[in-house]
Amino acid sequence: MNLNIFFQQLINGISLGGVYALMAVGFGIIFNVLKFSNFSHGGVVAICAYLGYFLATRVAGSLWITLLATTLLGGVVGVLVEKLVFRPIRIKGRPLTYFFVNSITVAMLVQQFFSALWGYDYYPYPEFIKKTALHIGRLVVSKTYLMMLFISALVLLGLTLFLRKTKQGIAIRAASSDIWTPSLMGINTDFIISITFFIAGVLAGITGYFLGMTYTVTPFIGSFILKGIIAAIVGGMGSLTGGGIAGVLLGVVESLLIAELGAAVTPIVIYAGIIILLLVRPQGIAGKLYTIKA
16 A cells, blocks of 8 residues: 555545444443443434435535535434433333343334335435545545544544533433432432433434445444444443543544455454453453543
8 A cells, every 4th residue: 555545545444444433432421420332323323314415406406505504403312312212111110121122122113114214225425525526636535535534533523522512412421320329419310311312313314324425324323323332342341431542543543454455354353352452451451431522
């Protein structure tokens, strides 16, 4: 691999890794508060990808308007999922197995719904940027990828500040240590959980939109959540920062390996490497479990 291709793939990998980081943080923040693997996050990503496509092709052709609308709608979808699917079993004090099963069921339900409604066709987003490439010397960099990188970094920075500086953010961090104790101190736990799902939904909205722009929209687009889950685990399930770093690293490694080894061999190398990493360091990069570190 020559130097130009290396740097080009590096930039593309960092940009795509930013999207993986958003998925990892969206998955991880729910895990930290309610302590279950929320596979329904993939379903929310798929819903938002279709919503973004519909808005971009039928309502408004503006990139920023449709991205903002999809992001906010993603937050609403996240809250609805919490209220309709998870809150009833949480109020009844059901074991975590119920949450896990319901989350998988939601993801499968969304996939089958879109398959039945629109089939397995591919739906490409409109081309928002006419000149899609930016030439920097001999490098040819995608403007879409650069935009994804900038927005992902901005969103993750904003979330970090929110968790550190606001009362709601501090309450979420407290709930990640013990979901029951904050209620004894006058904190509305239901409201905090709703905010957490809203944040996860917002991240899913941005993720779904970016994945739709980068690839195409299909009923299986929610399966990309697997990359976010891997990043969350490798980064350390108790650390949002670790998940974000692992997401970027995963994107970079994936991009470089695809350029060098091809798309068929790359997943084998990555998954084998992750198994070895977790055998050596099972707590992940950050080394903290069950406590949010923003």
